Amino acid sequence: MIRYVTSRLASLIISLLVASIVIFAVIEVIPGDPASFMLGVNARPDTLAALRSEMGLDQPLIQRYFAWVTGLLQGDFGNSWTYKTPVADLINDRIWVSLPLAVYALVLSTLIAFPAGIYAASRRGSAGDVTIMGATQLGVAIPNFWFAMILVLIFAINLRWFSAGGFPGWDNPALALKSLTLPAISLALPQAAILARVMRSSLLDMLTEDFIRTARAKGLSHRQALWRHAVRNALIPVLTIIGLQFSFLLAGGIIIEQVFFLPGLGRLIFQSISARDLIVVESVVMLLVFTVIVVNFLVDMAYAIVDPRLRTKT
Amino acid sequence: MSRSLIIGLYLTAFFITLAAVSLVWTPYDIQSLDIPNKLHRPDGTHLLGTDHFGRDILSMIMMGARTSIAVAVVAVGIGMALGVPLGLLAAARRGSLLDEIIMRGNDLVFAFPSLVIAILITAVFGASAVNAIIAIGIFNVPVFARLTRGAALPLWERDFILAARVCGKSAFRISCEHILPNITNLMIVQGTIQFSLGILAEAALSYIGLGAQPPTASWGRMLADAQTLVSIAPHTALIPGFAIVLTVLGLNLLGDGLRDWLDPRIRVVRT
Numbered sequence: 300m301i302r303y304v305t306s307r308l309a310s311l312i313i314s315l316l317v318a319s320i321v322i323f324a325v326i327e328v329i330p331g332d333p334a335s336f337m338l339g340v341n342a343r344p345d346t347l348a349a350l351r352s353e354m355g356l357d358q359p360l361i362q363r364y365f366a367w368v369t370g371l372l373q374g375d376f377g378n379s380w381t382y383k384t385p386v387a388d389l390i391n392d393r394i395w396v397s398l399p400l401a402v403y404a405l406v407l408s409t410l411i412a413f414p415a416g417i418y419a420a421s422r423r424g425s426a427g428d429v430t431i432m433g434a435t436q437l438g439v440a441i442p443n444f445w446f447a448m449i450l451v452l453i454f455a456i457n458l459r460w461f462s463a464g465g466f467p468g469w470d471n472p473a474l475a476l477k478s479l480t481l482p483a484i485s486l487a488l489p490q491a492a493i494l495a496r497v498m499r500s501s502l503l504d505m506l507t508e509d510f511i512r513t514a515r516a517k518g519l520s521h522r523q524a525l526w527r528h529a530v531r532n533a534l535i536p537v538l539t540i541i542g543l544q545f546s547f548l549l550a551g552g553i554i555i556e557q558v559f560f561l562p563g564l565g566r567l568i569f570q571s572i573s574a575r576d577l578i579v580v581e582s583v584v585m586l587l588v589f590t591v592i593v594v595n596f597l598v599d600m601a602y603a604i605v606d607p608r609l610r611t612k613t
Numbered sequence: 614m615s616r617s618l619i620i621g622l623y624l625t626a627f628f629i630t631l632a633a634v635s636l637v638w639t640p641y642d643i644q645s646l647d648i649p650n651k652l653h654r655p656d657g658t659h660l661l662g663t664d665h666f667g668r669d670i671l672s673m674i675m676m677g678a679r680t681s682i683a684v685a686v687v688a689v690g691i692g693m694a695l696g697v698p699l700g701l702l703a704a705a706r707r708g709s710l711l712d713e714i715i716m717r718g719n720d721l722v723f724a725f726p727s728l729v730i731a732i733l734i735t736a737v738f739g740a741s742a743v744n745a746i747i748a749i750g751i752f753n754v755p756v757f758a759r760l761t762r763g764a765a766l767p768l769w770e771r772d773f774i775l776a777a778r779v780c781g782k783s784a785f786r787i788s789c790e791h792i793l794p795n796i797t798n799l800m801i802v803q804g805t806i807q808f809s810l811g812i813l814a815e816a817a818l819s820y821i822g823l824g825a826q827p828p829t830a831s832w833g834r835m836l837a838d839a840q841t842l843v844s845i846a847p848h849t850a851l852i853p854g855f856a857i858v859l860t861v862l863g864l865n866l867l868g869d870g871l872r873d874w875l876d877p878r879i880r881v882v883r884t
Contacts, residue, residue, distance in 0.1 A: 310717070310720075313717070314717075314720065314721055314724060317721055318721060318724060318725070321721075322733070325733055325734075325737055326737065436862060436865060436866065437858070437862065439861075439865060440809070440857075440858045440859075440861035440862040440865060441854075441858050442813055442816055442817060442820075442854070442857055442858075442861075444817060444820055444836070445816075445836055445850075445853075445854040445857065445858075448836065448839075448840060448843055448850050448854070449850075449851075449854070451843065452843050452844070452847060452850070456843070456844045546724075546726045547726060549726065550726030550727070550728040550729055551728070553728055553729075553732070553821075554728070554817055554820065554821055557820075557821055558840070568732060569821070572732070572735070572736045577736070580732075580733075580736050584729055584732065584733055587726065587729050588724055588725055588726075588729065591724050591725070591726060592724045595724065
């Protein structure tokens with residue numbers, strides 16, 4: 300177990316290190332230097348010089364990289380050039396929209412996919428199975444932002460059950476959750492379709508295993524064998540997909556936030572791109588990638604708990 | 614042939630035909646604006662209606678099919694051209710440091726959500742269809758590399774490979790002459806799935822303004838334009854969406870059908 304954890308931990312740290320180098324390098328390859336890119340061709344020389352020294356462009360590359368990384372580690376993401384405030388504050392304001400949205404969508408997706416996948420697998424070939432599989436084919440093919448527009452058309456414009464966009468803040472949690480509901484549904488449905496398919500095929504594999512036959516021979520009903528033995532083992536590939544989906548939900552949230560005018564990290568990135576505020580872009584992208592890598596690490600750890608066989612492997 | 618293969622073939626052929634026909638003919642010229650006739654509902658003169666500039670939506674859909682298919686095909690091509698050789702190399706040198714580096718590199722690219730790669734690229738190099746292709750293509754590389762390696766590894770243990778080695782064939786020749794032909798079916802099936810994902814990704818990037826730029830027609834852009842009009846002219850939002858759904862659905866059915874037809878044991882990756 301200790302060897303498993305240390306090897307995962309080492310690969311976590313290396314991944315984070317390389318990711319930070321890649322992101323830093325991409326920003327560096329911009330033609331000219333980042334300061335002139337941000338200010339455009341008509342910038343006054345003194346403004347340019349001021350930004351250059353603020354960004355530390357007069358220092359060598361390596362030194363700047365280490366300054367950026369140590370800053371990140373201490374929670375100092377630099378100062379936004381357009382907003383004139385620390386990037387950490389900007390992120391702090393917006394992460395409380397993006398993160399709850401991703402978690403909300405993940406919960407919805409799991410709540411839909413698990414029963415659907417388990418039902419379809421346990422009644423393989425039945426009308427219910429065929430219907431669920433047909434629905435998942437459609438779910439995989441629907442772009443989430445278009446689905447979001449359809450939801451707005453039906454539930455916000457025609458039925459007026461929800462508002463078409465915006466976020467009231469967390470002062471009133473019920474209202475905040477309500478305004479995240481349509482975005483979360485539109486994010487969750489395509490993911491639920493994928494998850495249900497994985498759940499179904501993983502469970503079908505398990506149901507043909509010898510240990511299920513043994514359990515049945517011992518006198519367990521189909522239902523008991525399914526729930527006590529098959530579902531638990533089928534969860535392993537499902538967990539991987541859930542981990543991967545979290546990153547898709549965070550990134551997918553970037554688009555959905557645009558549809559619903561939610562003040563999350565996605566909108567922050569877009570506003571920063573159009574304002575050419577690279578300091579913000581660089582840090583927010585790093586934060587997203589950091590989250591994805593850490594979540595995948597946690598999934599690996601969760602494996603070891605769910606499946607003790609993996610602990611011995613390195 | 615299964616039902617899904619036939620439906621998938623028809624849908625895919627339909628959209629490829631639309632794109633091909635648009636090369637020589639569209640019902641209307643989408644470059645010319647006809648503001649007095651804007652936001653027409655579908656009728657006899659405009660089969661699918663007109664948009665907010667009075668452009669014929671059917672013509673836009675045909676031109677958009679071209680953009681979608683071109684972007685997705687090139688992106689899948691990039692993914693295969695780089696991913697398959699990397700996967701073959703990793704499998705041939707399995708357990709070596711090179712294998713480890715290739716696979717860790719793949720994990721790293723995987724850790725960047727495709728959209729984040731696209732955003733980073735467009736933030737630096739500007740928004741264009743070419744940059745969208747590169748962004749989607751980069752994300753396809755680890756998909757094919759992993760799949761190739763995973764499929765090649767068990768093949769390396771087989772007797773016919775041993776026979777080839779006894780004949781004195783190099784690892785390179787074995788990879789090209791024996792491993793590659795045995796994973797072609799898998800690549801075709803996964804390629805179809807990545808094709809459909811590429812169409813979704815192109816639509817998403819164009820929707821947020823990071824993909825094809827005007828005047829290039831794109832389904833994603835049409836949806837972005839339609840967003841504020843959805844209450845007064847729902848057809849402008851519904852039609853491009855249906856085009857995307859039917860194309861992606863067609864490709865997915867085609868992929869599933871091909872798998873059942875070629876080799877039912879194939880497992881595709883879909884995330």
